[in-house]
Amino acid sequence: MLYSLFRRLMFSLEPETAHYLTMDLLRFGNKIPGLSAAWNVEANQGKPVRVAGLEFPNKVGLAAGFDKNGQWIPELAALGFGHIEIGTVTPKPQPGNPRPRLFRLKEDEALLNRLGFNNQGVSAMAGRLSHLQKPKGLIIGGNLGKNKDRPNEEAELDYAESFRALAPWVDYFTLNVSSPNTPGLRALQDKEPLERLLKHLQAENERLAQPKPLFLKIAPDLTLEQLDEVLDLALSCKLSALVATNTTLSRKELSGSAASIEALGAGGISGKPLREKSLQVLKHLAKQSDGKIPIVAVGGIGSEDSAKAALDAGASLFQLYTGFIYHGPALVKRLAKL
Numbered sequence: 601m602l603y604s605l606f607r608r609l610m611f612s613l614e615p616e617t618a619h620y621l622t623m624d625l626l627r628f629g630n631k632i633p634g635l636s637a638a639w640n641v642e643a644n645q646g647k648p649v650r651v652a653g654l655e656f657p658n659k660v661g662l663a664a665g666f667d668k669n670g671q672w673i674p675e676l677a678a679l680g681f682g683h684i685e686i687g688t689v690t691p692k693p694q695p696g697n698p699r700p701r702l703f704r705l706k707e708d709e710a711l712l713n714r715l716g717f718n719n720q721g722v723s724a725m726a727g728r729l730s731h732l733q734k735p736k737g738l739i740i741g742g743n744l745g746k747n748k749d750r751p752n753e754e755a756e757l758d759y760a761e762s763f764r765a766l767a768p769w770v771d772y773f774t775l776n777v778s779s780p781n782t783p784g785l786r787a788l789q790d791k792e793p794l795e796r797l798l799k800h801l802q803a804e805n806e807r808l809a810q811p812k813p814l815f816l817k818i819a820p821d822l823t824l825e826q827l828d829e830v831l832d833l834a835l836s837c838k839l840s841a842l843v844a845t846n847t848t849l850s851r852k853e854l855s856g857s858a859a860s861i862e863a864l865g866a867g868g869i870s871g872k873p874l875r876e877k878s879l880q881v882l883k884h885l886a887k888q889s890d891g892k893i894p895i896v897a898v899g900g901i902g903s904e905d906s907a908k909a910a911l912d913a914g915a916s917l918f919q920l921y922t923g924f925i926y927h928g929p930a931l932v933k934r935l936a937k938l
């Protein structure tokens with residue numbers, strides 16, 4: 601009720617403006633004694649689950665892209681998320697694509713974004729994390745990408761640089777090779793470049809006194825053969841989990857007219873229209889891997905039913921982005937109990 605009023609107000613603003621304003625208001629509201637009880641939950645609600653050697657306080661996480669710079673971790677943890685994936689971060693700061701670059705597709709409970717890894721760079725993130733009072737029990741993932749001007753042939757250098765900078769501060773890493781808004785990035789999912797990237801990062805990882813779990817985030821638009829190839833590499837390179845999936849390039853599930861969809865331009869679709877596609881990817885991976893690697897489900901989860909479907913299909917954890925925008929903190933609270 602409270603959130604539906606708040607959402608109506610925020611949805612009257614340009615989406616990126618609404619995003620930053622919401623987080624400013626959340627931070628401000630948390631400083632007012634008594635008020636924050638309206639949306640915050642008691643620490644670590646839900647049933648703890650062990651995945652990739654880490655103890656997650658519950659199964660619901662915040663997907664990458666919401667807190668790109670790791671600036672709202674305590675506020676988001678207080679809403680009930682058991683894990684928060686910050687980033688995508690790149691070594692150098694970059695502005696991303698020109699605005700407008702984020703759109704609401706309300707009738708489909710979806711978003712279209714072509715942000716293009718706008719972020720403050722890994723030094724800013726690491727500096728912030730070094731001062732963070734980490735909320736008790738929270739698991740923090742660092743989602744890594746490459747700068748736009750770094751050629752694919754050298755991509756591993758960017759991932760490795762951010763890996764080294766964040767290793768003291770995060771619990772796991774996700775290698776993002778699946779965002780559609782950095783030209784050529786998805787080609788890193790092809791066998792040869794992916795193998796080079798994974799081997800390079802695992803070599804980097806082995807230099808740590810305590811290696812970190814490495815996750816790989818994949819696109820929903822891969823063929824079954826490509827998924828099998830990715831899975832083989834994930835297993836042979838000893839990754840700790842797969843994150844399925846990122847946004848889709850497909851416009852098939854959208855309800856608007858062809859002209860209105862075309863007018864929005866390029867970008868990845870998230871939310872309800874992605875749900876079935878992500879679920880099919882998850883089911884395929886779960887069947888083929890036969891429990892050998894955990895899977896983090898993400899894509900169109902916005903209700904208990906959709907979260908349960910992901911868990912039933914074999915996911916160990918799940919994440920939200922668009923469902924959180926449409927349904928607010930009450931959804932997190934409910935899903936934390938699953």
Ligand SMILES: Cc1cc2nc3c(=O)[nH]c(=O)nc-3n(C[C@H](O)[C@H](O)[C@H](O)COP(=O)(O)O)c2cc1C
Pocket residue numbers: 663664665666668687688702711713715717743776779817845846847869870871872874898899900901919920921922923
């Ligand atoms: C505005 C926006 C920005 C995103 N930025 C990132 C990102 O930086 N890195 C990433 O791995 N995924 C990013 N994503 C993808 C989400 O993490 C998630 O995989 C996708 O949206 C599907 O989940 P959903 O349907 O719950 O939104 C972004 C999604 C949205 C909507």
